[in-house]
Amino acid sequence: VATRSLVSTCVGHTHRVQAVAAMPDGQRILSGGRGQVCVWLLNGTPENIFSELHKCCVNALVALPDNQHALSGSYDHTVKLFNVNDGAVLRTFKHHTSYVFSLALLPDGLRFVSGSSDKTACIAYHGLAPQ
Numbered sequence: 581v582a583t584r585s586l587v588s589t590c591v592g593h594t595h596r597v598q599a600v601a602a603m604p605d606g607q608r609i610l611s612g613g614r615g616q617v618c619v620w621l622l623n624g625t626p627e628n629i630f631s632e633l634h635k636c637c638v639n640a641l642v643a644l645p646d647n648q649h650a651l652s653g654s655y656d657h658t659v660k661l662f663n664v665n666d667g668a669v670l671r672t673f674k675h676h677t678s679y680v681f682s683l684a685l686l687p688d689g690l691r692f693v694s695g696s697s698d699k700t701a702c703i704a705y706h707g708l709a710p711q
Contacts, residue, residue, distance in 0.1 A: 588624035601641035601650065603664070610650055610664065612638030617652055619664050630667035633660055640683040642692065649708060651692055653680030659694050661706050675702045 595614035602609050603619075608627060611618045614637050619628040636655035643650045649670070653659045659673040659680055678698035685692050686703070690710060695701045 588622060590618065590620040590624045590626070592618060592626050592629065595637075598637055598639050599641040599652075601643050603643045603647060603650075604645055605647045608664075610641045610643060612641050612652055614638075617641065617650075617662070617667075628664065628667065630662070633662060633667065633669065634658065639679065639681050640694070642683045642685050644685065644706065644708065645689040646708065649706075651683050651685075651706065653683045653694055655679045657696075659683065659692075659704075661708070671707055673704055675704060676700065 593613045597611050597613045599612040609620050615634050617630045617633050617638055621627055634654035634656050638652050638654050640653035650664050651659055651661055657676050660669050661671040662669045676696040676698050678696050680694050680696050682695035691703055691705050693701055693703045
């Protein structure tokens, strides 16, 4: 911060980046765009690229406290709970009837809120055991 200099750039998305999130370990970040979620090391090296999580643009991302999972929200009206190491989708939440634009993890680490263009904010348990 003191030098106000760029630390690194993560290059590899095939379309615009619409969502970013920091992993709790402070060593990785997530970025999302058109149907794609990328996991990056802070030096800009791609760790994983998942191209089949959603059918449409990923608009929102949030990392879970276990440092192994994250949530993604999309134009496909869904929120997906996935493993950041292998891309496995553990759950798909279909509680919205339109685009999901925002996600936030509640302080308990067990629930999240998703915001949608269907004019609702939904609170749900992601279903993973507390760490």
